[in-house]
Amino acid sequence: xxxxxxxxxxxxxxxxxxxxxxxxxxxxxxxxxxxxxxxxxxxxxxxxxxxxxxxxxxxxxxxxxxxxxxxxxxxxxxxxxxxxxxxxxxxxxxxxxxxxxxxxxxxxxxxxxxxxxxxxxxxxxxxxxxxxxxxxxxxxxxxxxxxxxxxxxxxxxxxxxxxxxxxxxxxxxxxxxxxxxxxxxxxxxxxxxxxxxxxxxxxxxxxxxxxxxxxxxxxxxxxxxxxxxxxxxxxxxxxxxxxxxxxxxxxxxxxxxxxxxxxxxxxxxxxxxxxxxxxxxxxxxxxxxxxxxxxxxxxxxxxxxxxxxxxxxxxxxx
Amino acid sequence: xxxxxxxxxxxxxxxxxxxxxxxxxxxxxxxxxxxxxxxxxxxxxxxxxxxxxxxxxxxxxxxxxxxxxxxxxxxxxxxxxxxxxxxxxxxxxxxxxxxxxxxxxxxxxxxxxxxxxxxxxxxxxxxxxxxxxxxxxxxxxxxxxxxxxxxxxxxxxxxxxxxxxxxxxxxxxxxxxxxxxxxxxxxxxxxxxxxxxxxxxxxxxxxxxxxxxxxxxxxxxxxxxxxxxxxxxxxxxxxxxxxxxxxxxxxxxxxxxxxxxxxxxxxxxxxxxxxxxxxxxxxxxxxxxxxxxxxxxxxxxxxxxxxxxxxxxxxxxxxxxxxxxxxxxxxxxxxxxxxxxxxxxxxxxxxxxxxxxxxxxxxxxxxxxxxxxxxxxxxxxxxxxxxxxxxxxxxxxxxxxxxxxxxxxxxxxxxxxxxxx
Numbered sequence: 212x213x214x215x216x217x218x219x220x221x222x223x224x225x226x227x228x229x230x231x232x233x234x235x236x237x238x239x240x241x242x243x244x245x246x247x248x249x250x251x252x253x254x255x256x257x258x259x260x261x262x263x264x265x266x267x268x269x270x271x272x273x274x275x276x277x278x279x280x281x282x283x284x285x286x287x288x289x290x291x292x293x294x295x296x297x298x299x300x301x302x303x304x305x306x307x308x309x310x311x312x313x314x315x316x317x318x319x320x321x322x323x324x325x326x327x328x329x330x331x332x333x334x335x336x337x338x339x340x341x342x343x344x345x346x347x348x349x350x351x352x353x354x355x356x357x358x359x360x361x362x363x364x365x366x367x368x369x370x371x372x373x374x375x376x377x378x379x380x381x382x383x384x385x386x387x388x389x390x391x392x393x394x395x396x397x398x399x400x401x402x403x404x405x406x407x408x409x410x411x412x413x414x415x416x417x418x419x420x421x422x423x424x425x426x427x428x429x430x431x432x433x434x435x436x437x438x439x440x441x442x443x444x445x446x447x448x449x450x451x452x453x454x455x456x457x458x459x460x461x462x463x464x465x466x467x468x469x470x471x472x473x474x475x476x477x478x479x480x481x482x483x484x485x486x487x488x489x490x491x492x493x494x495x496x497x498x499x500x501x502x503x504x505x506x507x508x509x510x511x512x513x514x515x516x517x518x519x520x521x522x523x524x525x526x527x528x529x
Numbered sequence: 530x531x532x533x534x535x536x537x538x539x540x541x542x543x544x545x546x547x548x549x550x551x552x553x554x555x556x557x558x559x560x561x562x563x564x565x566x567x568x569x570x571x572x573x574x575x576x577x578x579x580x581x582x583x584x585x586x587x588x589x590x591x592x593x594x595x596x597x598x599x600x601x602x603x604x605x606x607x608x609x610x611x612x613x614x615x616x617x618x619x620x621x622x623x624x625x626x627x628x629x630x631x632x633x634x635x636x637x638x639x640x641x642x643x644x645x646x647x648x649x650x651x652x653x654x655x656x657x658x659x660x661x662x663x664x665x666x667x668x669x670x671x672x673x674x675x676x677x678x679x680x681x682x683x684x685x686x687x688x689x690x691x692x693x694x695x696x697x698x699x700x701x702x703x704x705x706x707x708x709x710x711x712x713x714x715x716x717x718x719x720x721x722x723x724x725x726x727x728x729x730x731x732x733x734x735x736x737x738x739x740x741x742x743x744x745x746x747x748x749x750x751x752x753x754x755x756x757x758x759x760x761x762x763x764x765x766x767x768x769x770x771x772x773x774x775x776x777x778x779x780x781x782x783x784x785x786x787x788x789x790x791x792x793x794x795x796x797x798x799x800x801x802x803x804x805x806x807x808x809x810x811x812x813x814x815x816x817x818x819x820x821x822x823x824x825x826x827x828x829x830x831x832x833x834x835x836x837x838x839x840x841x842x843x844x845x846x847x848x849x850x851x852x853x854x855x856x857x858x859x860x861x862x863x864x865x866x867x868x869x870x871x872x873x874x875x876x877x878x879x880x881x882x883x884x885x886x887x888x889x890x891x892x893x894x895x896x897x898x899x900x901x902x903x904x905x906x907x908x909x910x911x912x913x914x915x916x917x918x919x920x921x922x923x924x925x926x927x928x929x930x931x932x933x934x935x936x937x938x939x940x941x942x943x944x945x946x947x948x949x950x
Contacts, residue, residue, distance in 0.1 A: 240890075240898060242801065244883075251721075254887045258721045261889050262642040265600055268889035270802055270898040290798050460683075519638070 239501050241269035245279025245296030248324055248389070248451070249488050252520050253296055256510045259519070264509075266502030269294075276391075283316070283491065284309040293496045293503055297489045298324065298392065315494040319507060321514045323526040325452035325477040325485040326393050327464035334444040335374065338466040341483070343369050345401040347378050348426050350419035353406050358416045361423070381429040381436050381448040382420055393449050394418055396484050437461055452477060452485075453524020478529040488525070564929070571922030577711035577724060578666040578674045580636065580700055582615040586648060587657045598649060608641030612664065619705070620696060628692070635693050637665035639725045665713070665724035666706060668916035670697050674708060677915065688915070714920065718891045719905065723916035726909070728924050730891045734804055734884070734899030735873060737892060741808020742872050746816050747865055753816075754823035754861075755849050759835075778817035785814045786881030794882060801883035802898040810878045815868035822864020826857040859946035866939035870932050876903045902928050 243253060250273040261268030274282065276297045283295035284305055301309075301316060309316050328344055330337065346369045351358040366373035383390040394417075402413035420426045429436045429448070436448040441461045448462070452472055455464050464472040468483055476482035490510065497504050513520050516527050590606070593599040613633055617623060623632050637643070647662050665671075669689045672678045674697065684691050700706035718730025753774075761767040789810035793799045799806050830853050838848040879885055885904050892899035900908075906928065909921035 242898075250887070255721050257887065258889055262639065263604060265604060270883075270886050270888050272802070272883050272886040290794070290800060292801075 240267045241294065241500055241503055241506055242292040243269050243271040243294040243296065243490075244274045244282045244292045245272075245294075245490070246276040246298040246488070247273040248298040249296035249321070249490060251523055252321065252488075252525050253490070253510075255519055255523060256506075256513055259513070260502075260506055260509050264502065264505065266505065269506060280305040281308075283493065284312060284314055286312050287314060287493070287495045289500075291493075293493050293500050294506070295491050297491065298486060299395075300487070300489060301491060313495070316491040317494050317507075319490050319492065319511060320528065321488050321490060321510065321525065322520070322528055323477050323480070323485050324392075324488055324524075325472050325482055325526065326389060326396065326449065327452055327455045327472045327484070328447055328449055328467060329440065329455055329462045329464045330447045331440050331444045332459075332461065332463040336463050336465060336471075337366075337373065338469070339373075340468055341397050342401050342405050343373075344397050344467070345417075348380050348382065348420050349398055349417060350421050351416050353402075361421050361425075364425075376445045378425040379443070379446045380426045381439060381446060382426050383449060384428050389449065389451055392486050393484070396486065451524070452526065456524060474526055477526045485526075564926075567922045567925050567929075571919055571924075571926050573675045573677065574714060574916075574919040574923040575711055576675070576708040577713065578671040578706060579663040579709050580666050580706040581661055581663050582612055582644075583659060583661045584611055584615050584644065585657055585659045586611075588648075589657075591648075603645055603649070606645075608645045610641075612636065612640040612644055619700070619703075631690065631692060632696060635667055635670045635689075635696055637667050637722055637724045639720070639722050640664045643725070663709065665722075666697070668723040668914055669693075671724060672915050673697060674701070674706075677919070714923065718889055719887060719900070719908070720889065721887075723912075723914050723920060726917070726920060728902065728905060728927060730888060731900045731902045731905035731924075732927075734807075734888075734892050735901040737804035737895055737899060738807040738811060738884075738901055739869055739873060741805055741895060742812040742815060743865065743869060745809055745812035746819055746868070749812075750816050750819035750865075751823055751854070751861060753820050754827055755854070757820075758824055758827045759845060759849050759853075774817050774820050778821060781877075782814055782875050783877040783881070785810050786878030788813065789878060790881045800896050800898075802886050802888070802900075803896045804884075804892060804899045805895040806882050807879055807884050807899070807901065808895075810882060811872040811875060814875070814878060815865075815872050818868040818871065819861070819864050822867070823857070823861045826860025826864065827853060829860065830856050856948060859943045862946075863939045863943050866935055866942075870935045873901075873932065873935070874903055874928070876901070876907055879904055902931070 243257070245253075250271065253271050257269045257271055260266065276295075276299060279292075279295035279297065280301060283292050285291050295316075301318070306316070328337075328339065346352055346361070346363055347366070349361055352361045352363070363369050363378060365375050365377055367375040383393070398417045399413050402408045402417035403410075406413075408417070420428075429439070436450055437454065437458045440446050440448045447465070452464075455462060455472065456474075470476050470482045472482050472484075477485045490507075492503060492507050514525065514527050515521075518527070521527055588598075591598050591602045593602070613629075616632060616636060617629065620632060623629055643664050644662055648660070666674070669678070670693065673680070673689050673694060678687065678689060680687065680689075680694065689697075697706065713725060714727045716729055717725060717727035720726040757767065757770065757774075761770070789806055793806045793809055794801060834852055834856065835848045838852045839845070843851070876885065879901055884900055885907070886898065886900060887908070888898050888900055890898070902924065906921050906924045909917040909924065
């Protein structure tokens, strides 16, 4: 028993000592956080970067754009990440935090991601405006200058030229970046531009989706949404363009404001429900963390058409 | 009157027994269904499709003045094109650029890297050498050879084209492509290419984490249990501690992750994604479990043992450490192993401290970046590639086997050291 006790005392002492001497991350590894949308692209780049250069493989976490920016802007030093991925440009509030902590984020735009409003390709292709999509999915709609509960049951209730089909939409969960982008690009945009609401107003009343059965929250698994759309022709789903591209045998994207989603229309931003994707590099860490600048350059060299990133669904800059 | 009452009592007893058997068989059937379905999905990941290339390599090119292989020189060489030209030689009819691209898609995107590593691991001397290497086919070709891709559906809906199928078939006919044991799965860490992905990185990550957990939690828990059983005076404060220990055992694990984030990462500045922090967080999480098990075990030791020791002049400490603790050890050990098994299966607390990450390197120290086995399963099952599906199933089987052996160890240890009174 005494021996056991001695062993544990020694082990605790050893652990405490090793903690003291190796307090920060081993400095030769790039640490990346941020958007789950950019995550798959970032991992492809990281693996190729590690296998083709002498630098160590970066560690990549999928924390979401907001979570990533928070970690990234928290400070300089090896216990803070070097790169953050983002599915939107950094907010001014985030930039302020960064500046306050002495951080200069260097922005790299890697390409675009489109969000599609799709249904089974056995059904007819819809041509909708952002306002019509808003009326179909929003919890509150505009009626005589007031926001009231959404009562639309069928597409023909919204616009008589649309078919008389029950509104049935599968939406991504609130944790998803696709959901954030959809709310911002379709719902907030409609309230801002069509209803001329102020920022506080549209954030308060144009962010919630219906809960009366017309909109169902699907899980994070986009493959499952595709299967459900193929099984039910009246149903619509909201997901990123890369999934539409890989499943063109089953689903089609609706025309939004007169433009159908495609590689070209998203790249030249004529398809309006699209967002640019970014990553930010901490300038203060360049030269301190080995391979950081090389990683950024390597990432950018892969954001061209014909690259493995395009095969994974990234829409390169035109 | 008595007869009927006895009859109905017996009938009730029979019914109760039947309910019990029904519940047990339901649980067993569910478990069997789960394991069989995972097994059916996962067993094929034990094999991987390989193809053989013969390349000639001029080793002189990669040797520096000291006579050792030079990493820089090796990195500058285009290994991919070496493999690709060898592949073109196998199919001389392929000329067109698009067709070549289609052909290269049947082999792993990491082929060049794998070849480089092979050359590194068997150092060749004396100039140019011919080398025959088995490299991975791509995940789609692999799934096709395993019969996991249906080829009845129209070509444009498939992951693999008619041409690619013909190429793969021809490789198999010439006996330079076949399914072999998937060694990579057990010897490498994560990768974006299913054929290069393995669980070793996460297994070592889990082992390092659990080591920290046990070193941290076991002594603390045993000390706490001894204090609470033998030294603490019954009263409000002891009751308060007791209630809190029990409550702590029921706190959702994600809360411990948040605690770890704010205490270990923010306050102490420990590194993200490190097994050290993961182990501390999981240690905090299992602490109450071990305390409760240890207390129960200490309490089950007959008081006469301790009283006899005290009566013969032993101090309280001597009685506890020399007499009670060795007898209570089997019970404490069982509690600890069950706590460890629970910690092994956790992902939620690891999420907050950055161990849910894509990491290609196998961890070597307590502060290098690492993931854990359940995290690896979670990340693979989230990937789009079909081949990751079977790999995540195999990883689940591996994890379950690990858990079963841990629990078995607990049973064996208890049986071996248990004393009957």
